[in-house]
Amino acid sequence: AQKVTQAQTEISVVEKEDVTLDCVYETRDTTYYLFWYKQPPSGELVFLIRRNSFDEQNEISGRYSWNFQKSTSSFNFTITASQVVDSAVYFCALSEFRFYFGTGTSLTVIP
């Protein structure tokens, strides 16, 4: 069974639109961590955020925001006023003893 599900394989938005990338995870542990990574066309994997299972506060960093809801086992990522530079593949990940990556969502922002 998939530990991390990113149901949206590809998303296209027009610049300045807001977009939300969904992430649903599955775990029986009470202590775990959730992550988002960005992989731009250049190929590197860039760390964006890490949250622990005890901190359900939403987080905002500039145009990025994250909504963590344990009740629905979701950790969604919203980009506000998207820009072309946001075009990338975004990975959600769950860490228990080991890391589990989702299959990624490819975001294309059209100018």
Next chain:
Amino acid sequence: DTAVSQTPKYLVTQMGNDKSIKCEQNLGHDTMYWYKQDSKKFLKIMFSYNNKELIINETVPNRFSPKSPDKAHLNLHINSLELGDSAVYFCASSQNREAGSTDTQYFGPGTRLTVL
């Protein structure tokens, strides 16, 4: 001041050859990893080392052998390369002082391996 570096960035080779990819981190981390990313962008962990000791060894063919001479280096040697080995290989490191991967993993730039 590169954090996690890999060499080479690109590797093109013939089937049957043996090749190595080197990884070094200067973050002072205790745990290092190798991942394989296929053409569909799926990231799969291959190995994890904590303080030079093998912690995670996923179902990877014996042709893949990691070597960690010290905790700052984790190299990947691949014997008898096959077409299906073509992928991007990422090295990563995290601070975890014990086995387990709860700390943030920082990735190298990747090595694109093409087997002809």
